[in-house]
Amino acid sequence: MNQFQYLRPTKQQAAIEALARTPNAQFIAGGTNLLDLMKRGVLEPPRLIDINRLPLGKIERDNGRLRIGALALNGAVAEDKQVLERQPLLAQALNAGASAQLRNMATVGGNMLQRTRCSYFYDTAMPCNKREPGSGCGALEGYNRMHAIFGFSDKCIAVHPSDMSVALVALDATVLISGPKGDRRLPFADLHRLPGDTPQKDTNLEPGELITAVEIPDGPFTKNVHYLKVRERASYAFALVSVAAALSLDGNTIKDARLAMGGVAHKPWRLAEAEKSLIGKPATEATFRQAADIAMQGAKAFKHNSYKLRMAPNSIIQALKNAASVA
Amino acid sequence: MKDQQLQDKVVGDRMNRVDGRLKVTGAAKYSAEYELPGLVHGALVGSTIAKGRITSLDTKAAERAPGVLAVITHLNSPKVPGFAAKSNPDEPPAIGQPLRVFHDEKVYFNDQPIALVVANTLEQARYAARLVKAQYAADEHRTDFEANKQRGFLPTQAKRNPKSAQNDYDRGQKNGYQTAPVKLEAEYVHTSEMHNPMELQSIIAHWEAPDRLTVYDKVQAVKGTQRAFAKDWGLPEENVKVIATFVGGAFGNGLHNWPHETAAIIAAKKLNRPVKLVLTREQMFTMVGYRPYTWQRIGMGATKDGKLVGITHESVGQTSSYEEFTESTLQQTRMMYTSPNVSTRYRILGLDISTPIWMRGPGEATGAFALESAMDEMAHLLNLDPMEFRLRNYTDVDPDNNKPWSTKFLKECYQLGAERIGWNKRQMKPGSLRDGDWFVGYGMGVGTFGANRGTAKARAVLQADGTVVLQSATTDIGPGTGTVMVQIAADALGMPPEKIRFELGNSTFPTAPSQGGSATVNTVGSAVLEACTALKGKLQQLGGAAFASAKPEDLTLAGGQLSLASNAGTKVSLADLRKQNNGQDIDVTVEAKPGNERQKYSMYSFSVHFAEVRVHAMTGEVRVSKMVSCADAGTIVNHKTAGSQMIGGAVGGIGMALTEGAVMDHRFGRYVTKDLADYHVPVHADAPAIEVAFVDKPDFIVDPLGTKGIGEIAIIGVAPAIANAIFNATGKRIRELPITPDKLMA
Structure with a gap:
């Protein structure tokens, strides 16, 4: 992988500013996807901002909502008593993902922001509009066994790989975001986007924005x-x-x-x-x-x-x- | 089960691995783990076209990158003297020209090594490797097997040698199956399976002097590798030293020397420093062989009461454009069942893909998928139990050559396995058994592999401290070779195993063949046995008159003295024996080789695998819920390691049957499944309870230990057992591996 600058801020604002200052900089939390992408040369961020020191790991219930910090580990969320009691669907989805080792490294924020696993995206010698806009979609006329049946475009037919996200969208979750322009809330259903003509954009996050938590309203879906x-x-x-x-x-x-x-x-x-x-x-x-x-x-x-x-x-x-x- | 009379013997024990502690504590050293002064790191750059020429290479950015010491390409590589030769006779299976790395501008397959970046650290080398840019003149490539399979040809070795088993074969009437009252014809496809042992392919190349090369190399043949590199570099063999003390799984991919090995040696030569090169996981898919894509067609005919009339078995196996890789896909069809008419046709197809190599089982496992699936299909047509159908065609002589079997206890295997899996629960009508949302089915598949024995040397040294060190230049890729050799020696010497050490994986040791073809215990075990017998003979001599008339088995070595088991009073101290030997260690080396038994007997190991599977009625997911593997492998030297070997084979067979299959995008001639996220090997949760049973009856015709070999039969027959069980569960016959849920949903 490329050489990069590594920062480890302790303040949320500092992290956001550090990201905004450097084009193509990346936040890193568990790194379970980002490191793979860097090793394969798919991403070459000049700066990594390690956010693991930010206080974003809490799981708490407040005002009829379960709030899960972006840095809560997948494994910890899946075993959390309140999650199991209030939102067992989320626990099931988390446990269906990856392996125990990965769940113990991967964070909730990182999970929802993981990139597609399309083989063409991962191989820099192949065309991929998501990785290199304008190079073409390798999967469209290629090997597309894992690919989309809904919402695709002729620019990209990749699928979002997260299990956790499927449960969160079903449960009407909301994403809490902090950015250079302040804080905002986004329905989870609007976080990810369809590829359209700009498949390089996975989400509706603005440049420099940091996901701080996800909230799930209490509901009747406990059994x-x-x-x-x-x-x-x-x-x-x-x-x-x-x-x-x-x-x-x-x-x-x-x-x-x-x-x-x-x-x-x-x-x-x-x-x-x-x-x-x-x-x-x-x-x-x-x-x-x-x-x-x-x-x-x-x-x-x-x-x-x-x-x-x-x-x-x-x-x-x-x-x-x-x-x-x-x- | 251990024979009562052998209670005091070590052979047959469930002895723990002699190197188990080293392995689990990380103390065992693998090829990439040697620390040498001045060692630097290499990273390979692969081509991004499948066929053509490199027209230009821009290495400037890589050369300027931090820590980079050299970028080696065909433009600046030191010449390898042996590359002038037309072909490499040390590669018997592959007629042609093994890829000559950095020899010229030609590209024969996608991800062919075209440059090696050497840097002070691994990270620097890998980063700089990404900066090398190549321009190509691409030729039209041919990688699509299905589109080209009519181009299959008879291997050159068959054309040259009329006796080659790869030649066309007709017993009785050609295509005699067509005359039978009940017939089936079916095609089977095995998609390429990629070598992915846990340990990545790695080498440290070190020129200790301009004419003296040492490699720490992940190989299955230290002597074969020594010969190959000596020849490449025009050196006397003894100037090349190959170390492979521990190998973290190999399954056949260490049986060939690959371009990356020579690339590291070239770099070490150019820089005059030790160079370490560890392939990436992605490079394992393109640079070190694979079980080739193979198409097969079977025509089978039987009488209505279930006697085979004929089998015709054709296959086309993939190879590269520059080497002819062949394997024994069809042999079992000639010898497994009584059938008056058998025809086989073996072809290979050269494509613009890297050369395949044996993968555990090798061709026999591919062939068994077709043959044993067809047997199941025919049993279904005849409305016969598949085991009963096999028993009606059981043969007590080898129908291929009419020789008697040295031993064959396959019927015993059927019985053992049928009981343990609960074969009586199997329903004749597919789709009849259900457990909730899952269909349940049972299937079986038979495996066989030649009980081969080669020639090997072994050395035995009795040291001053009363311990014995044995040496032989074999390797241990995981089965527990060192452990069983100690057991064999313990019995032969009448010594406790703790006093014996077996050393391997070093080309300076007495010659032994590669670890492959299930033959290591037969071959090297026999040499160890003979070396121990020779050592005892020498001790007997040195012991003088008191021992002169003793039988070898009466001699025991314990407590620092040689004594008689029958008369403990007759003894001589080790110190005295050494004195008789001019104060030297008592040191013997023997060569053990098979006799002419192969001319009189047909020798095979046999196995049968039973699978219970569950297939989800709605999603098509398949889970193997139970497996039983039974083997007639002669004497079982260690029930624990042999059992593990069988279990490992069964898990490999689950991968072959259900999950493993490399997919290429033929527009680019480039694999799209080239990491362990896209290419699925079974995980723990895919491996059910696997029971192993051995007949454990010795075959003293194969070798004096009575062993026959386990490695291959552990996997041969597993994939069809699972495919047959899926048919029994669902009524769906899937003839293309791997059997993934999408195929069951179609």
Whole structure:
């Protein structure tokens, strides 16, 4: 990797200023993705600002919301009592990701900002508009088994790889951001963006902005939840398709529902219409199947990922069945 | 199980590894871990085209980068004298020209080493390697196997040698299967599997004098490597020293010498400093071989009552454009089952991809996927239990040459395995068993591999402190070679194992072959046995009249003296024996070689693998929930290490069956799966409870220890067992490995 300057500020403002001063500087927390990207030459930041000394690791409940600091470790969040009690879907999603070693290094902020795992993005000898705008999308006509079926453009068909993000988008989370222009709040659903003509931009963060925390409002989804991750080995693999499903049941009737998919789009893919179709209906396979049909409207596959057109709806049905404990 | 009569023997014990403590504490030194004064670090730059010429190389930025000492390319590389030769006879499997690194401007595959940056630190070298810029004149490349498979050709070695097993073969009627009342024809594809042992390929090259080279190199053959580099550099063999004391897994990729090794030697020559070169994980996918992409077609015919009428087995295996790599994909089809008609056709296909190399099992594992899948398919057509179908075609002589087997206890393996997996739970009708959301199925696959024995030397030295040191230039890539050699010596000498040390992985030791082909215990173990017998003979001589008529097994070495087990009163001290030996260590070296037994017998190890799998009804995910592997491998010298070897083979087979497959983007002729995130080897959670059972009956025809070999049969037959179990679970027959969920969703 390139030589870089390494700073380790203790004050949030200093960190933000340090980033703003140097073009292409990067924050580093757990480094579980950034180091890989640097070793492969995908990113060559001249300055790394290590934010691990900032006091952003707390998990606390306040005013009907669970606030998780950006530096809370994935492993710690997944085991946190309040998370398990209030937002078990998030714990399940976190535990589905990576390996125990990585979860013990990776932070919540870093997890949501991890880059796509598209092979073309990682290989500097291949075309990739995300890495090198204008060079073309290698995956479009290439090997696209892992790629998007929703929301892609002809510039990029990569998918967002995080499991945690799929749960957060389903749970109506909000991202807390601090930047050169002050603090702001952004709905988690608006953090990630679709590729459009500028796939080099993964998120709607402004230059110099730092994610400080994520907040999840208390909700009724404490029991009937399931995070289903489909992959070809039992652990330590990115999702072919994943589904975050949360139900609020009154007897067998669905009072409220949350549904999102991973591994299908450039951002965690909330399924709002499918959610609506579930409300007021009995928690049966027929209901779930209808929701899955709605969820899949507009899906389009490429040469190697047409299996997702079957795997995705099946996974939605399965996740909802598991959430509702329907045999 | 250990024979009652052998209770006082060490062979058969579950002895712990003699180097286990060194390995788990990090004290064991691997190739890249030697610290030499003045050592510097190398990083390779790979080509970004698959075929063509380098037209220009801009190395200025790299040369100016901090810490960089040299950038070596074909433009400034010292000439390797041996590169003038047309081919390298030390590479018997690969007719052609092994890649001559930095020899000229030609590019034969994507990520071919085109430059080596040497710097003071690894980080400096790797960073500067990114700054080297090449311009190319690209030629149209051919990397797509499927699009080119009709171009497969008979290997040159078969054309030159009519007796080569790679030649076309017809027993009985050509394509006789076509005359059978029940027929099947099917094609099977094995996608390239990449070598990814835990230890990355690494070398430290050190010219101790202008004509004396020492390499600390991750190889499976220290003597073969010594010969190859001596030849490359025009040196007497003894001027080249190869050290591979510990090897962190190799599985076959250390059986060839690769361009990076010579690159490091060139750099060490040019800089006159020791150079360390460790490949990156990504380079493991392009520079050190792989199990080749192989297409196979089987035609099989049987009578309605389940007797095979004929098998035709064709295969085309991938190789590079510059070397002919071949392997034994079809041999088992000729000898496993009684079938009056067998035809085999072996072809290879040269592509603009680096040369493959054996990967555990090697071609036999690929071949078994097709043969054992087809056996399962035929059993299904016949509505027969697949084990019963195999038993109806069991053969007590080798149908390939009508020789008797030296030993064959495959029926015993079937019985042992069927009981342990619970074969009686298997339903004839696919898709009949369910456990919640998961379909459950059972499958089996048979493996066989030649019980080979080569020639090896071993040295045994009785030292003044009463301990014995044994030496042989074999390697230990993980099976526990040092441990079993100590066990063999302990029994042969009548000494406790703690008093014996076995040294390997050094080319100055007595010659032994590479560790490969499941033959190390048969070959080197026999040499150790003979060396110990010779040492005892010498002691007997030195002991004088009191010992002259004793039988070797009556002699024991303990407590600093030689005595008779039958009469402890007859003894002589070690000090006295040494005095008789002019005060020297008592030192013998022997060479042990097989006799003519191969002319009379057909010798094979056998295995059978049983798998219980679960396939998710909605998502197509496959989990192996139980495996049982049973082997007829002759005497089991150490049930613990042998059991581990079998378990390792089963896990490798799970990867072959379910997760491992390298994918290339043929527009660029470049792999898109080239790290362990994209290329999936099984993780712990993918390995279920794996039970191992050995028949443990000696085969004294193969060698005097009765061993037959384990390494390959541990994996051969695993992939079809899993594929067959998936069929039994779902009714879906997937003939292309790996069987990933997308294929089951199709």
